[in-house]
Amino acid sequence: MESAPHDDALVQRAMRVAIVGGGPAGLRAAEVASAAGARVSLWDRKPSVGRKFLVAGRGGLNITKNEPAELFSQRYHSAGHSERLWNSLVAEFGPEEMRAWALGLGVETFVASTRRVYPKEMRAAPLLRRWVERLRSSGVEFHMRHQLCELSVGEELTLKFKGADGHHVCASADAVILAMGGASWPQTGSDGAWVPVVRKLGVEVAELQPANCGxxxxxxxxxxxxxxxxxxxxxxxxxxxxxxxxxxxxxxxxxxxxxxxxxxxxxxxxxxxxxxxxxxxxxxxxxxxxxxxxxxxxxxxxxxxxxxxxxxxxxxxxxxxxxxxxxxxxxxxxxxxxxxxxLKRPRQISEAISSAGGVRFAELNEELMLSRMPGVFAAGEMLDWDAPTGGYLLQGCFATGTRAANGALRWFAQRRGASPRYSTSSPMSRSFEG
Ligand SMILES: Cc1cc2nc3c(=O)[nH]c(=O)nc-3n(C[C@H](O)[C@H](O)[C@H](O)COP(=O)(O)OP(=O)(O)OC[C@H]3O[C@@H](n4cnc5c(N)ncnc54)[C@H](O)[C@@H]3O)c2cc1C
Structure with missing residues (x-):
């Protein structure tokens, strides 16, 4: 792998990662990036993060499935379905890592007879509260009520947000991780309004459609x-x-x-x-x-x-x-x-548990970086994949959030010619280490 020329300023300062979207995928990316020493800012259009995660906890938060990894990766559908990619994503952050992650927040999990995995308390709220506290104490800056309306690449990556008072705020970063969710349950913040913003960058986005729906x-x-x-x-x-x-x-x-x-x-x-x-x-x-x-x-x-x-x-x-x-x-x-x-038709997307469609995998490399926008990564339900209920959705969000953050760390380290620090090992991280 060729390394980019050294830039002294880049070498000296900490990497700045801006994450847009505070659902499970964005929060997980924030966790991985900040654990590696990056300065992380997290932006969300809603007054608080993890709203859909909380909704998911209402009927019992099914965080993953206790299933062999190779079976697991077959549950994910995406256009030009890449079982190899999902295999490597689940190998990097799979069901065991998910349970260990919850335990790390003091939340024990159990495996039901269906092999679905739940926190013992079943609810999402205690997990989310402790998770956000831990992120704050590790230095992640939260910027609530900021909606991404523009993203541009120049000398650095610039993000433009619309604040609650209607004013625009700009931020710059070395890497950006987009994790703005799908379009179901729009009251939680994920309404797919990001689609035109991302399409404007020339990125192909498959139409968001109801999945796991009536x-x-x-x-x-x-x-x-x-x-x-x-x-x-x-x-x-x-x-x-x-x-x-x-x-x-x-x-x-x-x-x-x-x-x-x-x-x-x-x-x-x-x-x-x-x-x-x-x-x-x-x-x-x-x-x-x-x-x-x-x-x-x-x-x-x-x-x-x-x-x-x-x-x-x-x-x-x-x-x-x-x-x-x-x-x-x-x-x-x-x-x-x-x-x-x-059957006549699926129920409307606002009622669905999840959505299919999103940023096409053909637009991304295996690090989940947009090929036409170096330094911009994407994760979670805003990517063009779909999986049934059973814990696969959250597992997919955590796995892609982990990959996008590790990918951003590796990309930045490569730019400044240093060795990256990883949170978990993966087949891809090994190829970078080599
Ligand atoms: C009723 C229900 C039950 C569910 N139960 C389960 C379950 O038991 N197990 C399971 O695995 N999954 C479950 N899910 C699905 C799971 O909750 C989602 O797949 C997951 O939350 C998606 O995570 P995400 O981080 O990709 O996006 P989201 O959680 O949707 O988060 C996206 C975030 O991005 C923000 N955002 C969007 N646009 C912008 C913008 N332009 N600027 C700034 N911020 C923006 C939003 O405000 C939001 O906070 C359930 C979902 C529902 C609706």
Whole structure:
């Protein structure tokens, strides 16, 4: 690796890193950069950081999944999907590092039967409070109520922010890490308003779309009134050849739940999205028919008892048959094993748990630096990746935040011809050490 010419001023002073966005990705980048001795300023448009992280903690903060790293990296979808990149990101900061990080803040975690990892207290607030305190005491400067509206590269990197009073504030830095999130739950600060700012730099940004979200289905009003909030557990759901196992939840407008979240990328790619649900995945159609015995009618009501079919599934089948009974056990078994649902559209992005789309990976090198803007890095949900729920989202934000900060440290060290200091080792950091 060629090193850049020495600049005495650069060699003498500490590196200045400006981080835009105080979600998990930005906070993690701040932590890594400040631990390496950089002067870190963190800018966020909201009055406080980590608002979506706090929302994530409401239903139990699922910080990662206790899964082998190679399986882990297969959960991430991105255009031109690079399993190698995700492998190296998860190798640099994976589930074990995540749990050790929480423990370092005095927060113990546990692995649930689903292999999802949670803090013992389940909540995000204690973690966030201690995290921000630790960052402050390590010298990270927080600039709240500052919205990035311009970024330019000259002698140094210049950032222009709009403050709460409408005045503009400029800051300069040796490296910038952008971590402005996706566009779900805009009330938390991540509303995707950064897209035109980044596109103006000539950077390609894939349209932000709802991910891990509900899907609308033309439900009968009476049906949705009666069944909304009812889970349908342990089903197999297929979409265009892809299988997801898990739960569906009936809502007032259609369906939510882990199984449909997992199929989000596939459904978005389908012109006319539809799913096929197997309500009894552990029985074959023949086994179901045999359990029906010699009966000649009342197949639907018998199925509830004999097949242990959930009531909500019976109601769906009853509707599909037009309020009548099935003609035969064979017909009903075929429907139970492959109940087709034509979906209309995903719910709006503001309601989604996360968003797909963002800065294209083709715009970044493996250090997550924008190829056309040396010194500018990006991390977290604002990158063009998508993953199902299960702890993969926060893990992805922490892994990319770690990589972007380490990348910035290495880039700066290389510019001034010194050895970088890393927070964790990685295959890429080894290549720099060499
Ligand atoms: C209801 C819900 C439940 C969730 N549960 C989980 C879970 O259990 N497990 C899990 O892994 N994930 C969960 N997630 C997802 C997870 O919270 C997000 O993936 C994660 O917060 C994204 O982190 P980030 O740092 O990339 O962005 P964000 O957390 O969105 O932070 C981005 C920050 O950038 C700031 N910002 C945006 N634009 C600008 C600008 N122009 N200038 C300055 N600042 C700006 C915002 O104010 C915000 O503070 C959940 C999400 C939701 C909504």
């Amino acid at each position: 899907w609308e289905w033309g439900l009968d009003a009476e049906f949705s009134q009666q069944w909304q909030g009812t889970p349908i557990k342990s089903v197999h759901v297929h979409a265009d050849g892809e299988l997801a196992k898990g739960e569906l939840l009936v809502t007032r407008y259609g369906l939510e739940g882990g199984a449909i979240y997992q199929l989000g990328a596939r459904l978005r790619a389908m012109g006319a999205p539809s799913i096929t649900v197997d309500f009894k995945p552990h029985s074959t159609a023949e086994q179901l028919i045999a359990k029906m015995g010699p009966i000649k009618r009342n197949f639907l009501s018998e199925a509830e008892a004999r097949w242990k079919l959930p009531k909500v599934a019976t109601a769906m089948l009853w509707q599909a048959i037009g309020g009548a009974d099935a003609a035969s056990a064979q017909e009903l078994a075929a429907m139970v094993k492959g109940f087709r649902i034509e």
